[in-house]
Amino acid sequence: MKKTVIDFLLLENKKLNKDNFLLILQTPIPISNIFPGQFINVEIKDATEIFLRRPFSVLDVDYEKKTISLLVKILGRGSRKLTEAKEGQTISAIFPLGKSFTLPDKNDRILLIGGGSGVAPMLFLSKICELNPANVAVLIGAKSASDHIDIAAYQPYGNFFFTTEDGSLGEKGYVTNHPVFTEQLTQFSKIYTCGPDLMMKSIGRTAIEKNIFCEVSLENMMACGFGVCLCCVEDTKTGHKCVCTDGPVFNVNDLKW
């Protein structure tokens, strides 16, 4: 669908845990063909401190109800302000933006690795990839059990694995310490990841080493979200690329990792 400036209605704003909120936004216009990795650039109403919109990856979409869901993790002033929004208010956003992950082929076995709010597009991808759930592994990392969000709604779409830095849920350590990653990686034909930069770099480098297809979703700071400000560039093997329009999804082989 065409990129549009839309006044969304905030249907639901639900606190999931300490820092994570689920926002469900309804559009007044029909939406179509939204894929994992694509994002929305949300206006945060604030007198002077927050001037630019804030980008959030799409967690889910319901074409019939004309809603999109966002996982908003409080990281700074902008995200905090957004989580204070009241149900029933309108929220202006530019949507849809960016290129999605390459959808897997039907014979693929895929590993989805999410960290922090990066789980959003991973969960979305698990839901729409149309693979046998036995061929979908989802590995999610967080600091502690209380930082993990409830993924029950996505459980039917794959095998879920968890890590925490303090060992309070799943394996202790980072996602890259989990046996799925350290021992079973070559069983997968495609790896997808979204999360902190260091996590993605570590995953990406391993994928390059083992010659496994790997796509990552970057989140460089951006002003516009639709390719005019040229602020969010990533220095790739073919020069500066806009994360907002050439990405946010990149194949690791195109990056200087």
Next chain:
Amino acid sequence: MVDLGIKIHKLDFKNPVLTASGTCGFGEEIADFFDLSRLGGIVVKGTTLKHREGNAYPRMAETPSGMLNAVGLQNKGVDNFINNIYPRIKDLNMHLIVNVNGSTIEDYVALTERLNELDKIPAIELNISCPNVKEGGMAFGVSCASAESVVKAVRKVYDKTLIVKLSPNVTNIAEIAKAVEGQGADSVSLINTLLGMAVNAETRKPVLSTITGGLSGPAVKPVALRMVWQVYNAVKIPIIGMGGIMNATDAIEFMIAGASAIQVGTALFIDPTIPVQIIDGLSQYMERHKIQSVNELIGSLQC
């Protein structure tokens, strides 16, 4: 019906609302959002003779009521523009203006000669005010002598409308405006970004890879308005005003201060439909104030 038409030199614009260089790509990037032919014109991304990668990331810092950028004229060069982009955008039914940049006077002249060949580019905006490049750019725009030398050289090879984009990072912008007028500039556009800086207190590091960058957005509007008014009182050529314009009222203020046309820049990042909102708001304002022609607004400040 109110008349929104204005004139910059010999060029008639259907309305005084243009989009600023570096904030609307080549127009195509914002074509999803509205019918581009509604605009008075588009000033396309700053172009150089050769491909430029621009500065390293990070290039942007959000600031109170504005932002700093340090893009550094990333563009694929004039050949790419002429061969690949121009054919796609030349028939958009509004004025396409190319923002021209160089490291040397020879660069500016060579680039201008190439653009002179293009029928559907009726004007260039000579950028002697980019704060984010090591060589050229703003260096030409901060003294009367260097501004005069580049305008003089370009004027010799360019017979269409020549707009010169001025830097606010000077002691007396009116003097620079007079200097470029004296060398045959048909119009001046102002302001380019104000040189600024952002520091991360936690890491004690600069936020931008280049340390300093250009400040834009509503934070600079009062400075821009003041400079438009000063230049209006100093030159006879028309002024294109810009700097933090977010809505029709802002645009009207610039025209009252002396601008014949305005450019919308950073506001496009927030909402790319703002230019059409400004065009509509301008009409409504004129109806409300019983103003027939938008030209009546230009320089109408009552001191």
